[in-house]
Amino acid sequence: MNKLEVQSLPLKEVIADIANGLKTNYRHDCGEYIVEIPAAWGEGSIKGINFDGGLGLLIYKCTFHTDMEISFTVNQTHPLKFLFCLEGNLLHHFEQDEQQHSLQRYQNIIVASKGHNGHVLHFKKDVFTEIYSLEIDRCKFKARISCELEKTKPNLRQIFEDEQASNSFYYNGLYSLVLGEIFDEMKSQNYDHLVKILYLESQSYRMLVQQLIQYDDDSDDNSETKILRKSEAHAIKEAVEIMKLELDSLNSLNSVAQRVGLSSKKFQSGFRHFFGKSANEYLQSLRLSLAQDLLINTNDSIQEIKDKVGFSSQSYFTELFKKMYHNTPSNYRKEHRKNRGNN
Template identity: 75%
Template sequence: MNKLQVQSLPLKDVIEDIAIGLKTSYIQACSEYIVQIPEEWGQGSIRGINFEGGLGLLIYECKFYSDLEISFTVGETHPLKFLFCLEGQLMHHFEKSDEQHSLSQYQNIIVASKGLDGHVVNFKENVYTEIYSLEIDRKTFNAGMSCELKKTKPSLRKIFEDQNAAQSFYYNGLYSLVLGEIFDEIKVQSFDHFMKKIFLESQSYRMLVQQLIQYDDDSEGNLDKQILRKSEANAIREAVEIMKSEIDSLSSLHSVAQRVGLSSKKFQNGFRHFFGKSANEYLQGLRLNLAKDLLINTNESLKEIKDKVGFNSQSYFTELFKKIYHNTPSGYRNEHRKKKRLD
């Protein structure tokens, strides 16, 4: 295993230490600092940028050819860290603890070390890993938020008020769909340096707000969380593919929800978020749209079409079809054929 030692703050000096450890140099693009991973070590880059008010952002987009450990040991109070794993895997532990915290795709953790203890992160060999890390100097950050922090919920206040690091802090979860959209926006932005810094600062604060909303949601202790997670969004997409491929034989939507690992409530919430309708309404739409295509493009009987699109009742199929297309299935077919002959 290769090991790097980072013994500096702020992020400019963090990037410089990483570059020294990798036996390379870093690039300064105005207030952004970038180290490209040397070919003998791996691929990708690590970027850092500091903003006013004690907030900074580190972005790891890299793959290492051997296991790599980076130890952050500064000899002073470390920043509060919000880490998000977009891809790959990362292991984290506090400097004086052997307890490992695993961070995989769509997971996030909030960590603060105790006293002057540092952080140790491990990258697995030949695994492309994408990590966003919000870094907050609590003393600087709190100076501008003292009144607001006093009036916020205790569960949120405790993350920030321990600015002298009397206790360690650890939280893990699955990051929300909104956070996933923020990361996507960051990855495709193409602003110049002036606009880029403003954009990244605004996105960093959005990340912080959304993470705190999510943390508050998790702190409520409900088994069925109110906020849709990125992993759950992927489960909804998987459910859609199941519906399409098994449209003629689906026994129940409850079984689909179980197969993709969602509760019935989260399953329905997901469909309403993405499609503005319930899962049952979405499935009916798929069935009726397929039925319309079969009526137009095949000579299959109404019973064959009814069976192929997954309706048990001919009368119910006719009722729903007429509600959407303002005609019966047979009338719709005849009308289309008549129009085609006239053309």
Template identity: 60%
Template structure:
């Protein structure tokens, strides 16, 4: 285990301290500071940038060749930290406390220490790790947002109002799909200088906005939560496979949501986010697509096809099919067979 003790704020000084501990130079690009991890420690980099209004961002993209603990200890109130794990895993604990807060892929935690207690981040040996740490100086943030904070919900005020560190704060959850998209944009977009600084600042405030929306959503009962988490996408993909496998005998949407472990509201909202249509619209699309395939690839009667895809009403089936394909099922089959016969005749003629 290797220990790194950082005794500085703001974030530019954190990077300068880390560079000195690694015994390497740091780089500065206007207000963004970064340090490359030397090969004796591992690979990757750590970079930090401060914005106006008390907001800052640290990005860890590293793979250490031994277990590493970074101790952030400074004789001052520490920033409020929003930590997101995009890859790998770490653990966090408060200085002078042993209770660890694990953080792994798709998870996020919000932590604030009591008094001048610091923070400890533990990185695991040979673990490719990508962590975003959004850091807020609550005193500066409060001075900028005093009116708005005074009108905010009590659960949101609780996060920011304790700028003297009277008590510690800890929250954990799965970060939302919207946050995942912000991280992807930040990783895959590269602007220089002016545009780059504005982009990073705007993305950091977007990150904070989505986090507060998620935090507020998490204060609701499970059944009333509607924001889709990145980790819950797999549950919706599992539901799609159920749709395809059981198309002729599907249960209710709520029963399928329950089978994959999601509330009805979260399932419906998440499905619309992923597919751009409701679950019922998607099921209808699957049924009509299957009906089209059966019309052209089997000799099944339209009555048999209708039952195979789970429709009872012939007129309703024909109405939906015509809306999607422009003609009713019998005409679609007839047109297909005529075109097939014509193509065969043209091939024989040649």
């Protein structure tokens, strides 16, 4: 395993230490510090940028040829870190604690070390890893929000108020769909220097806001989380593919929810979020759309079509088809074939 030592702050010096450990140079682009991974070590880049008020952003987009450990061992209070795993996976542990925390795709952690105890990140060999890390100097940041912090919920206040790092802090969750959309936006931006720096700062604050909303949601022990997670959005897409492939044999949407790892409540809320309808309504629309295509483009009987799209009752199939297309299946077929013949 290769190891890189980072013994400096702020992020300019962090990138400089990483570049030095990789035996290469870094470049400076209007407040953004970038080190390209040399081919001998792997590929990709690590970027860092500091904003006013104690907020900074590190972006890792890299693949290493061997297992790589990056140790942050500066002899002072370390930043509060919000890490989000977009691709690949990562292991984290505190410098003086060998217990490792795994960070998988779609997961995020909030982590703060005790005293001057550092952080160690372990990147796996030949795995493309994309990590966004918000870095917050709690002394500077708390000075900006001291009044608001006094009035906020205890579970949110505890994240920021320990600026002397008297205690360690660790939280692990699945980041929200909204956060996933923020990351997608950030990856697609191509602004020039003036807009770029302002854009990155605004997006960093959006990331922080959404993470705090999500943490508050996760901290509510009285009910299931309300915010749709990115991993849950991925599960909804899997469910749609299952529905399409198994239209003729699908008997229970609860079984589909179980197969993709969602509760019934999250399964239904996911479909309403993406499609504006319940999972059952979406399934019916898939079935009726396929029935429409089969009526026009095949010689299958109405009975055969009804079976192929998964309806057990002929009358129910006719009722739903008429409701959507304002005609019975047989008359729909006759009209469309007549129109086709006239053309």
